[in-house]
Amino acid sequence: MKRPKFLRPSNIRGTIFLVIALVIGIIFALPFIYMISTSLKGQSELFTRPATFFPTKGYYFQAYLDVWSKGKFDQYFMNSVVVSSASTLVSVVIAILAGLGFARYKLPNKLLLSILVSQLFPLVLLVPPFFVVFRQMGLYDTHAALIISYVSFALPYSVWMLTGYFRSIPIDLEEAAQVDGATRLGAYLRITLPLATPGIAATIVYCFILAWNEFLFAFTFISNPSLRTLPVGLQMFIGQYGVEWNLLMAGAVVTTIPVVVLFVILQRYLVAGLTAGAVKG
Amino acid sequence: MRKRERLTGYLLITPAFLAIFAVLVYPLGRAIDMSFHKIILTQPNLGQPFIGLENYIQVIKDPIFLNAIENTFVWLFFNLVFQMLFGTLIALLLNESFRGRGLVRGLMLIPWVTPSVVAMLTWRWMYDAEFGIINQFLKSIGVIDKGIAWLGNVDTAMPAVILESVWKGTPFVMLMILAALQAVPRELYDVAKVDGANAVQSFFNVTMPLIMPTFIIAATLTVIYTFNNFNAIWLMTEGGPLRATETLPILVYTLGFRNFDLGRSSAVGVLTLLILLVFVALFGQRYIRSQVDL
Numbered sequence: 001m002k003r004p005k006f007l008r009p010s011n012i013r014g015t016i017f018l019v020i021a022l023v024i025g026i027i028f029a030l031p032f033i034y035m036i037s038t039s040l041k042g043q044s045e046l047f048t049r050p051a052t053f054f055p056t057k058g059y060y061f062q063a064y065l066d067v068w069s070k071g072k073f074d075q076y077f078m079n080s081v082v083v084s085s086a087s088t089l090v091s092v093v094i095a096i097l098a099g100l101g102f103a104r105y106k107l108p109n110k111l112l113l114s115i116l117v118s119q120l121f122p123l124v125l126l127v128p129p130f131f132v133v134f135r136q137m138g139l140y141d142t143h144a145a146l147i148i149s150y151v152s153f154a155l156p157y158s159v160w161m162l163t164g165y166f167r168s169i170p171i172d173l174e175e176a177a178q179v180d181g182a183t184r185l186g187a188y189l190r191i192t193l194p195l196a197t198p199g200i201a202a203t204i205v206y207c208f209i210l211a212w213n214e215f216l217f218a219f220t221f222i223s224n225p226s227l228r229t230l231p232v233g234l235q236m237f238i239g240q241y242g243v244e245w246n247l248l249m250a251g252a253v254v255t256t257i258p259v260v261v262l263f264v265i266l267q268r269y270l271v272a273g274l275t276a277g278a279v280k281g
Numbered sequence: 282m283r284k285r286e287r288l289t290g291y292l293l294i295t296p297a298f299l300a301i302f303a304v305l306v307y308p309l310g311r312a313i314d315m316s317f318h319k320i321i322l323t324q325p326n327l328g329q330p331f332i333g334l335e336n337y338i339q340v341i342k343d344p345i346f347l348n349a350i351e352n353t354f355v356w357l358f359f360n361l362v363f364q365m366l367f368g369t370l371i372a373l374l375l376n377e378s379f380r381g382r383g384l385v386r387g388l389m390l391i392p393w394v395t396p397s398v399v400a401m402l403t404w405r406w407m408y409d410a411e412f413g414i415i416n417q418f419l420k421s422i423g424v425i426d427k428g429i430a431w432l433g434n435v436d437t438a439m440p441a442v443i444l445e446s447v448w449k450g451t452p453f454v455m456l457m458i459l460a461a462l463q464a465v466p467r468e469l470y471d472v473a474k475v476d477g478a479n480a481v482q483s484f485f486n487v488t489m490p491l492i493m494p495t496f497i498i499a500a501t502l503t504v505i506y507t508f509n510n511f512n513a514i515w516l517m518t519e520g521g522p523l524r525a526t527e528t529l530p531i532l533v534y535t536l537g538f539r540n541f542d543l544g545r546s547s548a549v550g551v552l553t554l555l556i557l558l559v560f561v562a563l564f565g566q567r568y569i570r571s572q573v574d575l
Contacts, residue, residue: 014379021374022381025388028448032391034414035403051417090300098297105290115297116569118305122509122557124530125550126304128543129311132320152304159297184289213396215512220538231398235516238402245406252399263394 035256039063039249046245063250071251075226076233083143083218083229084211087150091158092204099162100188104171112163118156126152127220134221145221146229150214154207161206165199166192202269205262212259230255309554316548322541329544336548346549348524349532350556353508355439356446356528360507363447365500368454375455376462386459393452401516404445408432432518435525442526446513450506454499461495462488494571501561501568508557529553 037053038046042060045052067073102112130149134140139148173195174187182190193200215231222228228236234251237244316336318329340346371389375382392400407415410430419425431441465488473483511530514520520527520535527535533553537546561569 017374017377017379018381018385021371021379021385024371024374025385028452029388029391031400031403031407031448032395034407035399038406047412049412049417050421051412051414053414094296094300098294101290101293101297105287105293107287107290107294111294111298113569115301118301120505120509120557120561120565121305121309122530122533122550122553124509124511124533125312125547125554126308127534128315128537128547128550129308131537132315132543133308133311148304151300152308155297155300155304213398215398215516216534231396234398234402238405245412248402249406252402255396256394256399259396260394263390267390 035249035252038245039253041246043244043246046243060246063246064254066247067251067254071233071237071247072225073230073233073251073254076228076230077254079143079227080212080230083146083150084208086143086147087154087211088204088207090147091151091154091207092162092200095155095158095162095203096193096200098159099166100192102159102163103166103169104174115156115159119153119160121152123153124216127216130217131220140221141223141227143227146214146218149217149221150211153214154210157210158203158207161203162196162199165196165203168199169195198269202266205266209259209262312547312550315544316551318544320543320547322537322543332544336545337552340545340548340552345524345527345532346552349527349529349549352439352524352526353528353556356443356514356526357504357507359443360446360450361500361503363443364450364454364503364507365496367447367451368499369458369496371451372455372458372462375459389452389455391452392449393456395449397449397512398516400449401445401513404448405432405517408441433522435522438518438522438525442514442517445517446507446510449513450503454503457495457499458492461492465491494567498568498571501565504560504564505557508560529556 034053037055040059040061040063041055042057042062045055045057098115101107126149130145131140134145139145169192173191174184177187177191178184213231214229215235218229218232219235222232225236230251234248234255237248237251315329317331317333319327319332319335320329321327375386375389395403407413408431410416410428410433413428413431415431416425416428420428429437431437469487469491470483473487478486509530510528511534514526514528514531515534518526520531529549530553533546533550536549537543540546
């Protein structure tokens with residue numbers, strides 16, 4: 001009798017590795033799977049015992065409809081889109097300029113170092129001063145407060161990433177363009193920026209994700225329920241509706257989908273850029 | 282010409298530094314200034330009188346500050362040890378070539394990609410005393426016979442929050458170490474083999490020295506990220522029960538926005554930053570050097 005392929009001696013090692021790795025991978029994925037499975041449970045099944053991992057009394061999509069109507073998720077979603085896009089736009093535009101500056105001109109290393117140090121900052125320390133300043137300026141309880149405060153983490157990160165990307169593009173190409181009569185600015189616009197597109201795209205996406213996931217500032221600087229972003233709206237759910245966990249988990253899935261989609265599209269660039277040592281989070 | 286060149290460079294970085302001044306340096310200056318004033322949010326009629334070091338003295342005398350420092354170190358230590366240990370082991374496993382490892386690597390990325398609010402809320406639900414899946418699982422294998430309120434119990438809250446945080450942080454460490462492992466040239470292993478090294482010897486003599494710099498960088502990032510992490514704790518326990526999970530960032534927040542004492546909150550914030558800077562100065566030099574000599 002022929003043994004199945006994965007049990008052949010030459011493959012046993014690989015099979016053992018795969019089984020161990022799969023078990024570990026599934027353990028790490030379990031909470032995520034449980035989130036989706038809870039969101040599909042009916043209200044009555046949530047509070048029956050023994051609790052089960054997967055729905056046993058049928059799959060319900062009602063929770064997904066309810067989060068939008070009952071939970072005001074349409075509004076939170078739009079607020080998150082506005083705040084995340086604006087802070088990303090501001091940060092990345094400024095960072096493109098700075099990235100070119102650091103990558104193409106001899107500037108003191110100390111300046112670049114100060115960008116790095118500003119990334120290490122405990123952001124919670126900024127909450128009391130921002131709170132006071134925003135109230136003085138009349139920005140408390142506005143999206144502008146969030147857009148401004150988000151620049152504090154999105155900008156250092158973007159400068160850091162983009163400097164690295166621009167440095168990885170050979171300067172010879174720009175010089176060749178200049179020999180052919182292009183101005184320095186023209187060379188940046190026609191040569192460097194197009195070549196750096198994947199890097200710029202990855203930076204945009206990651207800034208967007210950081211802003212999309214941000215909780216602390218949004219939780220503190222906004223009190224008007226109709227201005228809340230998704231993470232805060234999600235967290236407030238617990239208080240508002242007691243423990244309608246299926247609704248909460250449906251909201252969690254809705255919050256996660258844009259992040260996962262963006263991540264999957266740009267996975268290659270993101271993983272390379274981030275593991276080069278820029279951020280963890 | 283040279284001078285003009287440099288000038289263009291400075292012009293390009295000026296907007297970034299102006300913005301960083303506005304959203305980081307200025308607020309930091311305000312925080313330091315606020316830490317020397319009495320600022321009670323609920324009593325605006327008091328004004329904001331200068332009180333010198335009073336906030337710092339009160340904070341240092343207060344046992345909740347020492348409690349927060351202790352919690353911060355417990356939180357930091359276990360997160361660091363477990364994230365580095367599991368991250369490295371899993372990276373070594375995924376560095377072996379076998380079918381399906383791409384899939385496993387993808388599964389491992391899930392905790393990293395999940396927004397922290399989503400992750401914390403999911404874990405809160407899993408930890409639920411009555412209907413949570415973790416209690417159900419432990420009951421079914423006979424470890425416990427009654428549900429435990431993991432997050433509501435002084436003894437279990439910190440381990441429970443650390444477990445969640447290790448789950449979320451390990452994939453990043455794994456990715457970094459895996460990238461370093463894959464950059465080790467194959468030929469070095471062949472040479473070691475020719476020289477008669479067994480697998481263990483070649484691990485300690487070839488692999489370890491080559492991944493060490495990455496290991497240190499990953500550890501530094503983990504320390505900084507864990508130290509500053511507000512969300513993981515706040516969204517699970519809000520620092521409770523009875524301050525059992527209150528770390529320094531949580532204390533900054535509770536003083537400011539539960540007790541409405543922004544002066545004292547800022548003082549703790551400044552002390553938190555100082556402690557972090559000592560850490561970075563002690564352990565982070567390698568990280569900083571590796572990053573600046575790009």
